[in-house]
Amino acid sequence: MDNLDAWKVLSAQHDGITRELARFVAGLRAEALPAKTRAVLQQALIDALGCGLYGLTTAWGRTMAGFAAEQGGPPEAALWCGGVRVSAGHAALAAATAVHSFDFDDHSRAKIHPGAVVVPTALALAERVGASGAQILAAMAAGYETMNRVSQAANPSRARMRGWHLTGTCGTFAAAATAAVLLGLDAETTASALGLAGTQSAGTWAFTSDGSMSKRMHPGRAAQDGITAALLAQRGFVGPRKILEAVDGGFLFCMSDTPRPWKITEELGARWHTEETCFKPYACCxxxxxxxxxxxxxxxxxxxxxxxxxxxxxxxxxxxxxxxxxxxxxxxxxxxxxxxxxxxxxxxxxxxxxxxxxxxxxxxxxxxxxxxxxxxxxxxxxxxxxxxxxxxxxxxxxxxxxxxxxxxxDYSSGMPENPMSAAQVERKYASLASAAVGDDAADGILESARCLFEGPSVTPLAERLSEARISGDVHNP
The missing domain is CATH 3.30.1330.120 (2-methylcitrate dehydratase PrpD)
Known part of the structure; x- marks a missing residue:
């Protein structure tokens, strides 16, 4: 049996997995999240903010922020450290690029960096729609879970050996799921959003051939494209609702010669991959x-x-x-x-x-x-x-x-079996954020982040992120 024949069998066995994932995303609420999942997402928020602020000291982080400011759009969301408001898509593009700009952001065994995509998407779109902290928490959980499951289903080691950068290719799904929760999309519309996200999927590993900046951009584009996918679906633009399992052009078969479609729905709602997030103590792969x-x-x-x-x-x-x-x-x-x-x-x-x-x-x-x-x-x-x-x-x-x-x-520092504590994550945040924007601004942003999920809106955090300024004496890596 060749690969195509084998895939036809797998596709038939797992027909409907895109819609099942969409139903899970559409029905997700903050109160359903386990305490450990909530705690990890709190750490993920703080970690991403620190990485993003420091990322704005880099040439590539500043370049993308400047591009987003020039593109503008309706004033929906704060541009971090920019003092202006731009479209949610452009705000997420800049922030997600910044979070991944020093390769210090969280990752998982699915060979992805979920925080770089999910946190900027959630914060930017939450401003646009006026979401509560609880809605932001649920949206982040949807994004993390979706991104992990899609990558695991693609079989990350095999997909990586084909040259794909899974943070880019799976990130569009994560952003679309995050956005779907914040927009309140129903299950069928969420399936369309996932389909439109998957058909925009991109990101290859060619950057190590010459040290280019493209790796930094992948989560930014994933966040922007995922938001676009959800907004189009909300308007009635229909995406392929079998994007994961389709025989011809389905995401999983495109990504890998040995896809594992059952990973999309396996223990869905019972096992939370979010809890297996790895926080980095070292600024390298x-x-x-x-x-x-x-x-x-x-x-x-x-x-x-x-x-x-x-x-x-x-x-x-x-x-x-x-x-x-x-x-x-x-x-x-x-x-x-x-x-x-x-x-x-x-x-x-x-x-x-x-x-x-x-x-x-x-x-x-x-x-x-x-x-x-x-x-x-x-x-x-x-x-x-x-x-x-x-x-x-x-x-x-x-x-x-x-x-x-x-x-x-076996289990390096920061892995779930050898985790960084919440205090260690906050110290990491402080070292990055203070170097970028100074102690006072860093402290204010952290204060707002700590209480975001219990608050009525993202506004206090967004205002502090907008008002912060990159220190003029920061060494630019």
């Missing part, structure tokens, strides 16, 4: 975090010094080797953030992988670049079999005196 943890642990546990090291071997999954195992080229902050070799080398040298490790000056420093060239990468069969359910990694350090040290990390 999440698939590299296990090796970063292992590098710092080995240096500390064995009292090693950089000058002691002859060679490093990173054992990772095949997908991670493809994604981040390229030869390190000190040509852009993006490639430094994606490079497993650089991430391991700078963690060994500095004992960290935070903001100072990803500046234009640091990524070209001779000592760390020399060590990066001595980091070799191999496929570790045990790690490969477990990925992406386990984002693991094994690091082996060979010392110049012949000693050999090895450490395997």
């Amino acid at each position: 999440g698939s590299n975090h296990a090796c970063v943890d292992a590098a710092m642990a080995l240096m500390s546990e064995h009292g090693l010094h950089v000058d002691d090291i002859e060679q490093v071997i990173a054992g990772v999954a095949a997908v991670v080797d493809t994604q981040t195992g390229f030869e390190y080229r000190a040509d852009s902050v993006l490639n430094a953030q994606m490079s497993l070799r650089y991430n391991v080398a700078v963690a060994i040298c500095d004992g960290g992988a935070y903001l100072p490790q990803f500046t234009p000056e640091r990524i070209v420093e001779a000592r760390v670049c020399a060590l990066a060239r001595r980091v070799n990468i191999e496929i570790d069969d045990e790690v490969d079999r477990a990925y992406p359910e386990v984002y693991g990694g094994r690091l082996t350090v060979l010392a110049r005196d012949g000693r050999r040290f090895s450490k395997k990390v």
